[in-house]
Amino acid sequence: MTSLLDVSGLTVELPTPAGWVRPVNEVSLRIDAGESLGLVGESGSGKTMLALALMGLLPPGARVKGEALLGKNANEVEEVKEVKEKSAREPGVALGKNLFALNEREWRAVRGGEIAMVFQEPMTSLNPVMRIGAQIEEAIRAHESGLAAGDVKRRAAEALRRAAVPEPEVRAGQFPHQLSGGLRQRAMIAMAMAAGPRLLIADEPTTALDVTVQKQILDLLDRLRGELRLGLLFITHDLGVVAQVADRVAVIYAGRIIEEGPAREVLAAPRHPYTQGLLNASPTLERGKLSPIPGSVPQLTALPPGCAFEPRCSLRRVECTVAVPDLRVVDATHTARCILV
Amino acid sequence: MPSHQTAATAMNNGEIILEARELRKSYRRGGGVFSNEAEGPRFTAVDDVSLEVQRGETFAVVGESGCGKTTLARMLLRLIEPDSGGLRFEGRDLLGLSGAKLRAERRQMQMVFQDPFASLDPRMRVGEIVGEPLAIHHPELSRTEKQERTAAMLQRVGLAADALKRYPHEFSGGQRQRIGIARALILRPKLVVADEPVSALDVSVGAQVLLLLQELQSEFGLTYIFISHSLPVVAQVATRIAVMRAGKFAEVGISQQVLHQPAHAYTRELLAAVPALPSQ
Numbered sequence: 251m252t253s254l255l256d257v258s259g260l261t262v263e264l265p266t267p268a269g270w271v272r273p274v275n276e277v278s279l280r281i282d283a284g285e286s287l288g289l290v291g292e293s294g295s296g297k298t299m300l301a302l303a304l305m306g307l308l309p310p311g312a313r314v315k316g317e318a319l320l321g322k323n324a325n326e327v328e329e330v331k332e333v334k335e336k337s338a339r340e341p342g343v344a345l346g347k348n349l350f351a352l353n354e355r356e357w358r359a360v361r362g363g364e365i366a367m368v369f370q371e372p373m374t375s376l377n378p379v380m381r382i383g384a385q386i387e388e389a390i391r392a393h394e395s396g397l398a399a400g401d402v403k404r405r406a407a408e409a410l411r412r413a414a415v416p417e418p419e420v421r422a423g424q425f426p427h428q429l430s431g432g433l434r435q436r437a438m439i440a441m442a443m444a445a446g447p448r449l450l451i452a453d454e455p456t457t458a459l460d461v462t463v464q465k466q467i468l469d470l471l472d473r474l475r476g477e478l479r480l481g482l483l484f485i486t487h488d489l490g491v492v493a494q495v496a497d498r499v500a501v502i503y504a505g506r507i508i509e510e511g512p513a514r515e516v517l518a519a520p521r522h523p524y525t526q527g528l529l530n531a532s533p534t535l536e537r538g539k540l541s542p543i544p545g546s547v548p549q550l551t552a553l554p555p556g557c558a559f560e561p562r563c564s565l566r567r568v569e570c571t572v573a574v575p576d577l578r579v580v581d582a583t584h585t586a587r588c589i590l591v
Numbered sequence: 592m593p594s595h596q597t598a599a600t601a602m603n604n605g606e607i608i609l610e611a612r613e614l615r616k617s618y619r620r621g622g623g624v625f626s627n628e629a630e631g632p633r634f635t636a637v638d639d640v641s642l643e644v645q646r647g648e649t650f651a652v653v654g655e656s657g658c659g660k661t662t663l664a665r666m667l668l669r670l671i672e673p674d675s676g677g678l679r680f681e682g683r684d685l686l687g688l689s690g691a692k693l694r695a696e697r698r699q700m701q702m703v704f705q706d707p708f709a710s711l712d713p714r715m716r717v718g719e720i721v722g723e724p725l726a727i728h729h730p731e732l733s734r735t736e737k738q739e740r741t742a743a744m745l746q747r748v749g750l751a752a753d754a755l756k757r758y759p760h761e762f763s764g765g766q767r768q769r770i771g772i773a774r775a776l777i778l779r780p781k782l783v784v785a786d787e788p789v790s791a792l793d794v795s796v797g798a799q800v801l802l803l804l805q806e807l808q809s810e811f812g813l814t815y816i817f818i819s820h821s822l823p824v825v826a827q828v829a830t831r832i833a834v835m836r837a838g839k840f841a842e843v844g845i846s847q848q849v850l851h852q853p854a855h856a857y858t859r860e861l862l863a864a865v866p867a868l869p870s871q
Contacts, residue, residue, distance in 0.1 A: 292793040293764070431656070460655035460820065461864040468866075487794060490823075490866030518869045531798035533823035534868060535850055540827055542798035546763050 253280040253321050254481040255304075255365075255449055260316035262296075262303050270313075271550035273299040275505035277316075281449065284479040286472075288496030288513060290486060290528070294547050296505040297485045301451045304483070305367050306349065306357040318349040320364055320449075363393045366442035370454040372434035376426040376441075383422025386410065386441045393445040406444065413440035414470055432463035436470065443474065449481040450474075456491065468495055489532050493517050498583075501525050504548055504558035507577070511584030521586040524559045557588070565590060605645030607682075608782060608814050613639040614666055614676035616659075636662040638838035639676070644782075649808070649815040651825040651846070653861070654835035663835070664784050664818045668700050669693065680782070698728050701775035705787035707767030711759040718755035721745060721773045728778055740777065748773045748803060765796035772803065779811060786818045801827055822865055826850055834858045 262274035273296040281287045291297040302308050304318060349360065369375045377385055386406040390397065397405070410418035413436045426434055435455060442450060452471065456464035472495065475482050484495050492499055496513040501522065509522040520526045527543040545562040554560055560570040569589055578591040617635040636659045644650045654660045665671040667678065669685055678685040680696055688696060704710040711720055722741040725732060732740075738755070745754050748769040759767055768788060775783055785804065789797035805828060808815060819825050825832055825846075832849040834842045834857065842855040853859045 292795065461822075462655065462860060464866075465864040488866070489794070490868050493868050494866040514869055528794055529868065531795045532868065533798070533801070533821070533827050535823055535826050535862065535865060537826050537846070540798040540801060542802060543795035544799075546765060546796060547793070 254283045254285075255279075255281045255318065255320060255483075257304070257318045258316060260300070260303060260318065261314070262299050262308060263313040263315075264299075264309065265311050266551065268551040273505050273550060274303060277502070277505075277507055279500055279507065279510070281481040281483060283321075283448065283481055284475060286475055286482040286484055286495055286497050288484045288486065288492035288499045289502060290489060290492055290499060291502035292487055292528075292547055294504075294550070295502045297502050298453055300502070301367060301453050301483065301485055304349070304365060304451060305361055306352065307361075314350045316350065319347070320345055320349065320360070359393070362389055362442070362445045362447060364447055365449045365451065366445070366447040367451040367453065368435070368438045368442050368455050370457050372431070372438040373426060375438060376434065378426055381423055381425060382410075382429070382437050383407070386422070386437075386444050389441050389444045406440075409440040409444040410437065412443065412474070413437070414466075415440060430463075431459055432466060435459065435463075435467055439467075439470065439474075443478075443480075447480075449483065451483045451485070453485045454487070455484075457486070457488070464491070471495065489517060489529060490534075501528070504550065504553060506558065506574070506587065508559065508588070509584075509586040510577075511580065511586075515584055521580050521584070521591050522559075522588045523563045523565050523590075525586075527562075605648065607643045608646040608680065609642075609644040609667065609816075610677075610679040611640065611642050611667060612677035612679075613641055614663065614673045614678065615639050616662055616666060616671060616673050635838050637666065637673075640835075640838070640840060642833065642840070642843070644814060644816060646781075646814055647808075647812060648830040649817050649828050651817040651819060651829035651832045652835055653819055653822055653825050653832055655820060655861075658835045659838040660818050660820075660835050661786055664702075664786050664816065667816060668697070668702055668784055670702070694728075698724075698778050699780050700782045700784070701778065701780040703768075703771050703775050703783060703785040703788045706791050707764055707771050708759075708791070710771055711767060713759055715758075716755065717745070717750075717757055717759065717762075717770055718742075720759070721770060721777055724774065724778050741773075744773045744777050745770075748776075748807075749799075763796070764792050765799060768792060768796075768800050769803065772800075772807070776807060776811065776813075780813070782814045782816070784816045784818070787820065788817075789824060790820070797824075804828065822850070822861060834861065 258278045260274055260277045261272060263270045263272050277300060279287065289297050303314060383406050386409050387402045390402050390405050407418045407422060410421060415421050415433060415436045429437060456467050459467065471482060474480050486492055493513060498511065499513045499516045500507050500510040503524050509516060509525045516525060520529060530541040531543055533540060543562055548558055556571040556573055557575050560566045575587050575589050577585040577587045579585055580591055614637055616637045617633045620632050620634045640663055652660045652663060662671060666673045685696060718741055721744060722737050725737050725740060742752060742755055746752065750766060750769055789800050792800060807813060817825065817828055829846040831844065832846050833840045834855065836857050841857045842849060842853065849858060853862060
């Protein structure tokens with residue numbers, strides 16, 4: 251079975267006054283249909299830049315190297331297939347092609363149609379002067395220009411219902427500011443899902459929400475994943491949230507994946523000192539001695555020559571300062587970028 | 592409030608440093624400067640809340656957005672005037688004070704804010720930001736004395752000596768929060784209200800700041816009122832926890848009790864929603 255998304259050697263470079271920096275450095279990852287990959291990192295780790303690269307939304311001037319392939323529709327569920335066949339969209343314009351070689355017209359078919367994204371703060375990503383329903387209809391029309399007005403409306407209401415928005419017809423007629431934070435995030439998810447994407451990138455989608463609302467949104471994403479065999483790339487800094495939503499976890503530090511493996515295994519028996527440090531610094535309901543990681547995340551303009559975590563690492567050795575360690579195999583499904591593995 | 596009584600009896604030996612009686616604050620909903628409605632319906636942000644904070648403890652107020660915790664925190668320092676109720680600091684009535692007498696009390700009570708990016712004046716050097724309270728409350732100090740105290744406090748919160756001459760934008764979020772803490776502590780207050788002090792920080796940095804706050808508490812004999820939306824964060828620092836909802840305390844009690852034998856359904860709901868890590 252081929253993966254839904256296969257990224258290899260993705261490097262993003264941005265120009266700064268101090269020269270080119272690499273917020274994303276040689277990142278490889280894959281996501282299968284119906285699978286959830288948690289991408290964990292602190293601010294400045296490159297996790298958002300990675301997501302923007304996969305959406306073709308990098309800032310102007312950015313240089314991209316590497317490859318991202320969207321798999322074939324082999325295991326698409328009937329419901330989605332039916333929706334897509336009825337519509338007049340171009341079938342699979344990007345299948346088997348490197349996303350980073352697409353032109354803007356092809357990107358427009360991919361964005362929303364194959365890969366969609368929800369952001370941390372729905373208030374800044376929704377149009378404040380446009381009714382919720384109209385925004386979702388716009389997302390549908392962008393991909394299926396041939397649909398009749400009535401069908402578009404029906405599909406928009408259906409999208410809201412699937413995102414468990416209560417009274418979808420009423421909400422469709424309201425403006426974003428009339429909705430609570432949780433409902434706004436549901437509306438964002440409805441809009442992202444409206445054109446039937448197969449991969450959803452969720453960038454800190456619950457960070458601005460209360461815990462009780464966060465739980466509802468996480469449950470919703472999990473249900474969509476199961477029902478639609480949706481692939482999910484869930485970006486967060488919160489290890490507790492990752493434990494809740496992810497099948498696999500990739501930990502990113504200074505632009506590189508430093509550990510990857512099954513979520514339970516990585517969180518219960520982390521092999522990279524940074525992952526261990528993050529776990530020991532995460533507050534839980536049990537009172538214990540928190541052990542912070544000393545220092546702070548390095549500036550991309552001043553990365554150490556060897557392991558980027560070496561200056562903060564309590565287990566560092568001389569070798570760590572010489573070269574960036576390779577990802578080493580812990581077991582068949584688990585890797586870590588540390589010479590101690 | 593029965594649960595409040597229990598908590599108070601369980602810790603009956605402490606001396607009360609701050610006491611609030613039925614504090615209340617309501618706002619007019621809607622309206623605003625562009626509205627021609629003189630009176631909208633009123634919304635009660637804090638609804639007759641009473642509490643007693645004991646010297647040396649960390650009293651945490653936990654609740655979701657809009658529950659009134661920030662309004663309460665600000666009323667406790669008289670940064671917002673309550674509509675009604677009583678407020679005593681070391682037995683002295685705070686609500687009746689104004690002018691120089693209020694300023695003298697305020698010196699004892701300081702605040703640490705959530706957003707270390709918004710709460711520091713970007714045009715002031717760090718030395719001026721941290722030293723400003725000294726200039727206001729201790730005009731008798733010489734320039735050198737002020738600078739020495741400022742430098743010592745910056746060093747104590749873990750910043751290098753050259754921080755004095757630099758600007759806030761040159762520092763990371765965690766370092767800025769240290770600057771905010773240094774400013775709050777420079778007058779050696781007795782009570783510090785920390786409003787979501789680690790919510791804007793990364794996990795590894797947030798843990799550094801929590802530990803620093805704990806060290807400073809025992810070193811300077813501080814009493815903390817710790818406002819947060821996060822039960823896991825509060826679990827690390829609180830001696831007692833008040834769970835707040837819709838302007839009232841749903842439950843108040845000793846930290847371990849509230850976290851592990853919650854009495855109120857809402858506390859149980861909040862606890863159940865916290866994503867758990869697998870045990871290592």
